[in-house]
Amino acid sequence: MKLIADFHMHPQGHKLQPYTHALLDPWAESCMQKGIVYFCFTDHDRYREGLNFSLFREWKQKYPNLNIGIGIERDNDPLTGRSGLVWVRENWENLDFVLGSVHFIEDWPFDRAGYEEGFLKRPIEEIYRDYTANLCRLIDEGFIDSLAHLDLVKIFNYKPKGKILDYFLPVLEKIKEKDLCLEINAAGLRKPVKEQYPSEEILFKAVELKIPFSIGSDAHSWAEVSKGFPQVVELLRKLGVKEVVVFKNHSRLPLAL
Template structure:
């Protein structure tokens, strides 16, 4: 099975992963002990171009000098310095200010919505919140939060666009309609859109975002990054065999890479 997965992934050369969290979900200082397992795992999995994107609420642990040394020690890999900027009601204001101060030191900034007011809807045990209001109302509120995130700026790419589906709750009709305005706005702002395998290991059991959203984004000319949203080195490049099949199905043949916020598109050319 492992050999089959490796063959399928290499057939379309999925070599990038632009969503990784060495800190996990706690404040940890960047040093070799924290970062070395990530470069080792990326190398073993054939991921040659990747971005470290810890949550902005833990920005105090980001040490640019330690990151620079680690990148130099792994110069066979292309490692990008990034951050994930979300809408946490307690920390996002400070996170935006940190990104603004350090914009030139960063290669890549993800934007995401993890909160509806003070409700961290995607955390374990929070699925009960979806039964308290009509699902259509929750999706409308989520769409508004996404648009506010894009309008706030200081991001290069939108992460897991339909994260709100994480527990499998969704409107019965017009799923794409809730995301149309944010897709158009993202195109206007020249943002990329992440295709994430993380949903396959969540209760919803499907990639982020939905295929209908990906088709619409492709029609709009929005470029895509690839991501695992790894919170452990073991998740780097996870389910990239399934991702390869999804990209082939949708006719997505290039991937967006970033350096100092400058984007370039690279073909996912067949290997061998």
Template sequence: MLIDYHTHHERCGHASGSLEEYVKKGIDIGLQQLGLSDHMPLIHVDPKTYLPGMAMPANELPRYVEECFLLKEKYKSQIEIKVGLEADYIEGYEAEIEKIISSYAWDYVIGSVHFLGEWDISDSRQLDGWDHKDVDDVFTQYYDAVQKAVKTGFYDYIGHLDVIKRFGRKPKSDMIEKERQTLNLIKEHDLAIELNASGLRMPVEEMFPSERILIESHKLGIPLTIGSDAHKPDQLGLFLDQARNLLKKIGYTQLATYDQRKRIMVCL
């Protein structure tokens, strides 16, 4: 089955293209399921310090959801659209996150960590956040945040599990123990992870997560889905052929799909 469960569009401010352009592109490239999964609005950064285009404005969230469901109905004979949200985990703001998630009828919710405090570790404009920090400490802080996200029970799967490596920073230690702790928690809480192919177009030039993490996930029996993390329509499905080939090599035979927050396994 050809699916892409991780996409962003113009409302988030750092992507381009309308939702309908993504749907049409998905039909063109033969996707059977397309997940629309834009970023939730920011709830913890002082608006005065916002960099342009960090996330969808709060007043656009209901419009986003409404348009997703309209397109789901409009194109139902051509493609199956899943209505999703990439919901940041931000420690100390659990109540606000839960309110956003519980307010809409999502098909799935991606749990992602982009922020350590007010520092967006995935934003190329904020690379100075690494200055004067120990890389090992940052990696440890990141995985601790992912583990806290898992424990909330808010999410259906964890997005780009090792995105902390995005800009090529490498810790001195191998982080294997932190990775294992995180994967064991994911297994314990019956979550899935995603293979996010966008890392191949990032400075790290490696998918999220690494093959090492994927192998361990497979050993643990953790379900997995895939996404391009497209930020413009032409990126839809990008590198997903390589992602599927890697999964087959490791031994995966199924992908996780979602409907009304229920996981449905389909043949890879």
């Protein structure tokens, strides 16, 4: 079993950088070196001004042996989330793939280093309820293909007692209802929680609900492409998953493992 697809990567990192050959070439070269044949750029929608669809289409002709898509990660940023949704609607036909994510609870960027004190200001159970409510609102807005790092709220290893499905089952049911995919994201292995997103408990329920999976490293540097994939492969074996999905023009394509 081997993963040859990575559908979550950020060439711009966390700053606005217009797409150029010089910016994108190292990502394609890293994918070739690591055996990643299918991949998609999914920069944050707050940096959407850096995307150049014409340049991207011209650039990817340099790599005919790779299946390269262009996408976006849209989230609930209180400053840019609404305009990001409008932009995604307007550019839906230009995009292959859209990830949906929640990075804010009201105006609190809970997953950013330096903001951890927010987890100590109110009960963790209340924080998880607010987080999952935000996920449900994001799904209801539409214009999403897959949900990214579903339990990102655990990033600093703050977790409620009891069953995590008490919080996330309604989200999984909404994903199923809307016929969306769920991402298995390796970035959590590099974070304080030291665990992929989402947790095994959530993933086993997703398998039971027959929700398809996309796979992403959430790389913010070309050196992080496919990082953590060996652990994801072992997890897929444990889950009994024999295929994942990739996307082209928002259409799901099964990829056997």
